[in-house]
Amino acid sequence: MFLSRLLPLTLACAVLSSTAWAGQITLKSTSSSVELIGKFKGYKNGVYTIETDLGELEVDARTVTCEGRDCPSISSLVSKFAITGNQAVIDTLLVPLLESYSFSLDAKIETKIKSDTKSNILISAKDGQDFADISVQSGAGDQLKNPLIVKSGTTSALPGEAGKTKITPLALDALVAITSDTNLVKSISLEAIHAVLSGSISNWKKLGGPDVAINLYLPQKTSDLAKTADIMGFDISKVKATERFDDLNELAKVVADDPYGLGFINFASRRNATLLPVLGSCGASVRPSSFSISTGSYPATFQHYLEANVAELPIFAREFLSYLTGGQAGSLIERQGYPSLSISETSMENQGNRIIHSLLATSRSVPSSEFRTMLKTLKTARQLSTVFRFNTDGTTLDIQSKAAFDALISELFLGNFADQTIMVVGFTGAEGSTRENKRTSKVSAQLVSDLIKNADSDGLLADLQIETLGFGEASPLACEDTANGIATNNRVEIWVKGAF
Amino acid sequence: MRLNDKAISFITGVVLLLGVGTVVHKGDELFGSKANTTQVAKADTGLAVQTDAQPIAHERSSIQMPDSITTALPSAKTTITDFELVRAEQIAPVTMPQPIYNTLQISPAEMDCALKLTAKSLRGARVQLAVIAPCHKNKIITITHAGLRFNEILDDKGMITIIIPVLSDPATIEVSFADGASKSISAPAKDLSSLQRSGIAWVGQADLQLHVDERYIKASKNTQITAQNTRSYKQSYLQGSGYITTLGNTDVESGAFVQIYSIENLTGVFVDFNVVLHTKSRGCNTPLMINTVRYSTVLGAQISRKNIPIANCSAQKGKIVLKNILRDLIVAQRN
Incomplete structure (x- = not known):
């Protein structure tokens, strides 16, 4: 675990003079004979900072002992920090991830439960040395020291990284409509969702079902999900509900057992309730799934993320944030029912709905030969869940796409798509001329191709075959009667196919 | 003959020699004496038995059904009995199952205080542990596996047989007594990777029960199972749901207990857990x-x-439901 930190230490040893000077300290590795000598600059949150001939180095205090007059007096190396925010996400996602990370360190975990909303998690080594003391508290928790705050928001509403505040994406999610599997209504339009939530539709007959009142089940008005839904334009706090729930899993259970029940819930809490596809005004429908949420083709998609002042975070918390971007965390996130930011793939064979959508929703100005070319090009390839969208400036990736880009680059560096052709495929909405849209889509795809090539400063991907394509407005994912629909369709997808 | 041809001839010779050697070696295995081989019922390639019990020379061992093995009995002085795994061509006739310790007939002359263990791998990543401790009759035994422990009481012959759902492959199980006597044994649990397990373990007098809500499993008939209203491995196997195993003897003062729920790895599975504390305990x-x-x-x-x-536990009537102690088991589908 600490090997990577000891590497700079070893290098430093090779070149540093052993002559003592004012403020000099010696950091000795506890696991080897490596020593690092330098001028003490500071100690904070479990990290020594020393000035050496190689420049300023940060050394994990858990891996070294300090010798010298200027060594600080350290009472404890235990990382103390807090986790606060959205309780459902803390309970169902963050605590399991924290446990998983601790187990990956072969550490012991002890949870002291104080109340339904407060607990302390102690993480210690097998030999008893404490690693971290974490206060977990749902709600605002503003008074907590060094908090990792669990928040939720739409991709467009996510705050940018300002100053020392770092945003770490956790998982994706979506607001979904659920019914019992015995319910005859098998899809719902966005308009109908708004009508139900405003109270103007209260009978299944208006949704294509029997003449029976809708039993409407919703989260509590003040819940985190209600707040997130409100940001997305779905006000679930005003309508009179049959019942409101604190526990979203309980909501899903009740809806699954009620043939006339209709519930609104987040995708990850769906349990065995039936998810209703959302029907667009142009006739196409999108089924809520991990893939449609990951690619942003399902409307009402949002993201859970962690917000933290990284400079103030102790080392255990910082390492935990790094762990969250890895494959093991991604696997656990998916098992917990959340679409993760890690890459999955699907073939054209599984995208019948997309082809139907292309035919129903695409403007008539797109020649049929363009469809044939697109289908012929993509039919033997697999689409990755990685989709890029740009900020309004048209040249920089939005925050979700940045995270997706990092994940893609990691996969490429790991060689997971070696011997395959990466197809960077641009698409646009239907606004503007067909010819201009095709050109724009190719330009967007070229931007992404350039970003990939620029990320490879060491030439590790020199053999990677990249094909850049643009099909303009030929394959919309959403109806373009809303700004969100237009934004959804302007995108760059990544497909892969065998190179031979 | 040119040099290349010589080289080819030499290599061919070596290959032939090795080939004959291999055939001869295989022949030993294929055509060797089968005098000490016992075949019992149908085969299970995931089955194995490890034992340190002293077998009786030239007596046949009968292993509990329904599994099947071929047993190569060693000589009288050998301390380890090896069992060779085979896949039978057809299901052999079933004989009445016998407790494994009944077949290990220990005569008074041979009886000593040695602690003897047998571990038999069963389907579903379970291990049947048999303990023979003639000098620990009616004593409390502590059984430890993968960081979990529980207490049982040996019978008046100093024996116990117990089936443990294990958490590692191979599964190492240690037994110990208050006087310091201890021993461990390992057995394979090859199908562990096809399972999920969740459970609780505690020490003391608290009367705890794991409650499992399987309502999300369509195959599950009785969706609520507890340590009292449990379900057998066989039932769970047949209906595609899970089962609870309860380990620990409540007659042991401040004993250690384990309750574990097991279910096959499936996607789209949601199982809810509650831990119920009975306030009269x-x-x-x-x-x-x-x-x-x-x-x-x-x-x-x-x-x-x-x-x-x-807080005020005994003042509360009946039972207290402790939610979120054991995280619900969720195996979501990717799409």
Whole structure:
């Protein structure tokens, strides 16, 4: 675990003079004979900072002992920090991830439960040395020291990284409509969702079902999900509900057992309730799934993320944030029912709905030969869940796409798509001329191709075959009667196919 | 003959020699004496038995059904009995099952205080542990596996047989007594990777019960199972749902207990857990400390300790439902 930190230490040893000077300290590795000598600059949150001939180095205090007059007096190396925010996400996602990370360190975990909303998690080594003391508290928790705050928001509403505040994406999610599997209504339009939530539709007959009142089940008005839904334009706090729930899993259970029940819930809490596809005004429908949420083709998609002042975070918390971007965390996130930011793939064979959508929703100005070319090009390839969208400036990736880009680059560096052709495929909405849209889509795809090539400063991907394509407005994912629909369709997808 | 041809001839010779050697060697295995081989019922390639019990020379061992093995009995002085795994061509006639310890007939002359263990791998990553401790009759035994432990009491012959759902492959099980006598044994659990396990372990007088809600499993008929209203491995196997195993003897004062739920790895599975504390139990007012255990193929066995304050426990009637102690088991589908 600490090997990577000891590497700079070893290098430093090779070149540093052993002559003592004012403020000099010696950091000795506890696991080897490596020593690092330098001028003490500071100690904070479990990290020594020393000035050496190689420049300023940060050394994990858990891996070294300090010798010298200027060594600080350290009472404890235990990382103390807090986790606060959205309780459902803390309970169902963050605590399991924290446990998983601790187990990956072969550490012991002890949870002291104080109340339904407060607990302390102690993480210690097998030999008893404490690693971290974490206060977990749902709600605002503003008074907590060094908090990792669990928040939720739409991709467009996510705050940018300002100053020392770092945003770490956790998982994706979506607001979904659920019914019992015995319910005859098998899809719902966005308009109908708004009508139900405003109270103007209260009978299944208006949704294509029997003449029976809708039993409407919703989260509590003040819940985190209600707040997130409100940001997305779905006000679930005003309508009179049959019942409101604190526990979203309980909501899903009740809806699954009620043939006339209709519930609104987040995708990850769906349990065995039936998810209703959302029907667009142009006739196409999108089924809520991990893939449609990951690619942003399902409307009402949002993201859970962690917000933290990284400079103030102790080392255990910082390492935990790094762990969250890895494959093991991604696997656990998916098992917990959340679409993760890690890459999955699907073939054209599984995208019948997309082809139907292309035919129903695409403007008539797109020649049929363009469809044939697109289908012929993509039919033997697999689409990755990685989709890029740009900020309004048209040249920089939005925050979700940045995270997706990092994940893609990691996969490429790991060689997971070696011997395959990466197809960077641009698409646009239907606004503007067909010819201009095709050109724009190719330009967007070229931007992404350039970003990939620029990320490879060491030439590790020199053999990677990249094909850049643009099909303009030929394959919309959403109806373009809303700004969100237009934004959804302007995108760059990544497909892969065998190179031979 | 040119040099290349010579080289080819030499290599061909070596290959032939090796080939003949191999055939001869295989021949030893194929055509060797079968005098000491016993075939019992149908085969299970995932089955194995490890034992340190001293077998009786030239007597046939009968292993509990329904599994099947071929047993190569060693000589009288050998301390380890080897069992060779075979896949039978057809299901052999079934004989009445016998407890494994009945077949290990220990004559008074041979009886000593040695602690003897037998571990037999069963389907579903379970291990049948048989303990023979003639000098620990009616004594409390502590059984430890993968960081979990529980107590049982040996019978008046100093024996016990117990089936343990295990959390590692191979599964190492250690037994110990208050006087310091201890021994461990290992057995394979090859199908562990096809399972999920979740459970609780605790020490003391608290009357705890794991409650499992399987309503999301369509195949499940009785969707609520508990340590009392449990389900057998066979029932769960047949209907595609899970089962609870309860380990630990309540007659042991402040004993250690384990309750584990097991289910096959399926996607789209949601299982809810609650831990119920019965408020009439003697341990009601003491601080409650529970170890939660979880096994998954991806993460292996994970044990986490939970300290739970129970305010005015005995003043509350009946039982207290402790939610969120054991995390619900969710195996979501990717799409």
